[in-house]
Amino acid sequence: xxxxxxxxxxxxxNNWGAKALSNFQGEDFTFGELATTIEEFHCFFxxxxxxxxxKIAICASNSARWAVTFLAINTYExxxxxxxxxxxPENVSTLTTHSESVILFADKAIWEKMKxxxxxxxxxxxNNADYKILxxxxxxxxxxxxxxxxxxAAKYPNGFGRExxxxxxxxxxxxxxxxxxxxxxSAPKGVMLRYESLSASxxxxxxKIPCGPGQSIVSxxxxxxxxxMVFEFLYPLSCGVNVHYLGKAPAASTLLxxxxxxxxxxxITVPLVMEKIYKSSIKPVLSKLPMRIATSIPGISNLIYGAxxxxxxxxxxxxxxxxxxxxxxxxxxxxxVFRKIGLPYxxxxxxxxxxxxxxxxxxxxxxxxxxxxxxxxxxxxxxxPDPEHIAGEIxxxxxNICSGYFNNPEASANAFTEDGYLxxxxxxxxxxxxxxxxxxxxxxxxxxxxxxxxxxxxVEAVINAQDYVxxxxxxxxxxxLVALVYLDKDAIAxxxxxxxxxxxxxxxxLKNVNRHVPAYSQVTKIxxxxxxxxxxxxxxxxxxxYK
Numbered sequence: 001x002x003x004x005x006x007x008x009x010x011x012x013x014n015n016w017g018a019k020a021l022s023n024f025q026g027e028d029f030t031f032g033e034l035a036t037t038i039e040e041f042h043c044f045f046x047x048x049x050x051x052x053x054x055k056i057a058i059c060a061s062n063s064a065r066w067a068v069t070f071l072a073i074n075t076y077e078x079x080x081x082x083x084x085x086x087x088x089p090e091n092v093s094t095l096t097t098h099s100e101s102v103i104l105f106a107d108k109a110i111w112e113k114m115k116x117x118x119x120x121x122x123x124x125x126x127n128n129a130d131y132k133i134l135x136x137x138x139x140x141x142x143x144x145x146x147x148x149x150x151x152x153a154a155k156y157p158n159g160f161g162r163e164x165x166x167x168x169x170x171x172x173x174x175x176x177x178x179x180x181x182x183x184x185x186s187a188p189k190g191v192m193l194r195y196e197s198l199s200a201s202x203x204x205x206x207x208k209i210p211c212g213p214g215q216s217i218v219s220x221x222x223x224x225x226x227x228x229m230v231f232e233f234l235y236p237l238s239c240g241v242n243v244h245y246l247g248k249a250p251a252a253s254t255l256l257x258x259x260x261x262x263x264x265x266x267x268i269t270v271p272l273v274m275e276k277i278y279k280s281s282i283k284p285v286l287s288k289l290p291m292r293i294a295t296s297i298p299g300i301s302n303l304i305y306g307a308x309x310x311x312x313x314x315x316x317x318x319x320x321x322x323x324x325x326x327x328x329x330x331x332x333x334x335x336x337v338f339r340k341i342g343l344p345y346x347x348x349x350x351x352x353x354x355x356x357x358x359x360x361x362x363x364x365x366x367x368x369x370x371x372x373x374x375x376x377x378x379x380x381x382x383x384x385p386d387p388e389h390i391a392g393e394i395x396x397x398x399x400n401i402c403s404g405y406f407n408n409p410e411a412s413a414n415a416f417t418e419d420g421y422l423x424x425x426x427x428x429x430x431x432x433x434x435x436x437x438x439x440x441x442x443x444x445x446x447x448x449x450x451x452x453x454x455x456x457x458x459v460e461a462v463i464n465a466q467d468y469v470x471x472x473x474x475x476x477x478x479x480x481l482v483a484l485v486y487l488d489k490d491a492i493a494x495x496x497x498x499x500x501x502x503x504x505x506x507x508x509x510l511k512n513v514n515r516h517v518p519a520y521s522q523v524t525k526i527x528x529x530x531x532x533x534x535x536x537x538x539x540x541x542x543x544x545x546y547k
Contacts, residue, residue: 021064041072060128093118190406200400213240263317327451391439395421
């Protein structure tokens with residue numbers, strides 16, 4: 001298995017003038033410009049004494065510069081701490097401090113809502129959009145940053161060229177990334193991923209989905225999440241693919257416009273995006289009465305489905321070899337239609353702790369309803385006496401699996417079995433060929449339709465802090481978060497509030513809660529319950545009763 005930095009180094013040298021990173025209808029970086037900017041940052045890091053293993057955080061929206069920043073840190077062998085830009089400012093401060101980050105790259109709008117005193121260990125904050133200093137504690141750090149281009153010119157008087165690119169590769173066991181999957185403020189869980197963890201996943205992708213110079217990909221997943229980071233950035237870029245960024249999660253119309261122009265070789269996304277395209281572009285056509293009649297006739301139906309497939313593939317630019325979906329289950333009804341029209345799709349399975357892939361099948365081998373075949377880069381097993389028929393926990397061990405959780409020894413100790421397998425918390429079965437089917441989740445974590453991890457306890461904590469709320473349970477209903485809430489009836493009676501005010505409480509609670517949780521954790525409805533929730537002997541709510 002080749003170190004991905006060695007792969008990237010060779011790609012940069014062989015494609016110096018080709019486009020590497022692009023913002024859709026915006027800024028571009030060639031491979032040469034990428035390498036030069038990386039070296040400028042290295043000059044800065046060295047001058048202020050940044051050492052191997054120091055932590056540097058990124059909290060910014062998707063962009064070409066996000067990728068440049070990541071690689072500048074990563075190739076210096078500092079540890080990248082990517083934070084989702086949707087995290088609340090106080091969460092960003094907590095995680096930046098918990099990770100021991102000494103520099104923060106952030107969007108200006110995010111930084112303006114933060115306080116310097118909340119991140120005492122951070123020496124400077126840099127605007128990721130234009131690389132200007134937003135905050136600096138030390139004059140010498142600011143001076144070093146301002147002189148980074150001059151320092152590069154002094155180090156390379158004949159200019160920095162492809163022959164000067166030299167990334168470290170003897171670092172397989174070293175920590176590369178700390179990826180926080182939640183904005184929690186109590187006992188944060190930062191997944192520790194080594195260079196070999198990323199290399200194993202990238203190597204798998206290169207072998208299973210070959211790509212190279214002259215091809216393009218559209219990046220639409222959050223770069224702060226390992227799924228987008230590895231499969232829409234590190235893997236294709238290291239092979240010479242031009243990565244295009246759309247910024248925030250695009251509407252279906254924006255996405256189709258972008259892919260029509262960029263003509264990507266692959267679409268890597270979450271089921272929600274493809275389901276939206278199905279509802280907006282395919283379902284209306286198939287729902288018309290003449291079409292329903294025609295598709296019921298065997299010979300004609302094949303022609304119609306073939307025509308729909310041809311049109312859909314053309315809409316995506318005409319170069320897509322496969323649609324890879326992950327992060328959530330694909331709607332069975334949508335999957336049936338995709339199967340009928342012959343769309344080259346597949347559904348994978350993974351998690352941050354696996355960097356991220358645990359199961360994947362190429363479209364021609366994909367078993368409908370599954371989440372792919374267990375990857376060969378890890379040993380994946382089902383903890384069950386009969387893995388084919390009785391669901392058990394999916395467990396994994398291998399180079400791609402994380403080392404545990406940063407500064408959280410208790411969570412790290414609980415993450416693995418006695419023989420070293422990762423507890424995924426997911427229940428599944430596996431057939432004789434290795435195809436995995438998810439049967440349920442043993443954890444409380446809710447996986448949103450767009451692939452975000454939602455921890456209901458965090459949302460419930462906000463709900464329970466509202467006036468007149470005794471307790472709550474957040475559940476997932478058709479990809480929507482619904483909060484079941486038990487109110488303090490005695491307190492309401494004593495308050496003397498009017499009936500109209502009491503009736504308005506659910507809406508009032510809903511608005512207050514959604515002002516204090518990230519966009520992906522927004523509650524869509526408050527449902528009042530008449531009695532307290534049933535509890536275990538430990539006084540934990542029996543969540544399984546309230547799905």
